[in-house]
């Protein structure tokens with residue numbers, strides 16, 4: 001049983017009705033008066049069809065019709081991708097992968113990724129993957145198989161570094177971790193809802209766009225895109241990033257059998273007139289809050305003990 005695969009879908013608009021179907025299973029077909037309405041039914045139809053894959057990712061052979069605000073953020077036709085999946089890696093080894101310590105508050109790496117190899121501790125499903133993280137603390141790397149890497153042109157391969165992973169014993173699949181040399185930061189826009197957090201200790205800002213009037217989860221500022229635009233570029237920051245490219249190229253990659261596990265979406269491009277600095281909540285650090293609370297309680301108890309001891313000492317009859 002292999003779960004979490006990516007399935008290529010088609011869609012059409014006919015007499016005001018949107019129809020979506022999975023190309024490899026034409027029986028999985030849904031319709032609605034809007035694209036989103038049809039799309040919302042797709043997962044149920046999929047599960048009804050008796051597939052053993054309960055966590056499918058659906059992707060389309062051409063761009064889905066835009067949501068109301070998409071047009072404003074589509075000056076350049078770009079998409080992003082990342083890995084899905086549940087690969088685990090050695091947590092002890094993880095500490096030596098970045099130069100400098102992790103932020104004590106939020107867990108983000110404060111220094112650049114060095115050349116150390118990540119030690120995988122589970123076999124990897126598919127060809128594009130991510131790592132499991134407890135409570136989303138710590139970096140989310142993009143791992144790709146040798147077969148996926150071979151799909152990329154020389155020019156594309158040279159846009160990032162690919163650090164080989166140390167695989168699990170007996171697994172012959174070779175994986176590589178993408179290491180960007182620079183990042184186009186995530187961008188916010190004046191009218192769009194965000195979800196995410198900031199850390200005042202290390203300055204990290206991790207967020208995505210969560211606005212039903214758009215179809216994109218990630219956006220970059222038009223002014224922050226490098227000129228000329230590289231074939232592949234990283235968006236986000238060293239802890240949390242996706243790889244961006246032209247929509248046509250990402251669709252091409254998605255149609256390959258070696259892209260299994262690849263999760264992709266439209267990349268919003270925020271025009272200068274709508275760009276703003278993001279307003280984000282402070283990340284709570286549960287472990288730290290518990291530790292601080294215990295420290296404060298211990299201090300309070302020590303204070304109280306001292307006070308009581310003084311009280312007892314001073315109430316003793318003087319000789």
Ligand SMILES: [Zn+2]
Nearest residue numbers: 103106199202
């Ligand atoms: Zn931090």
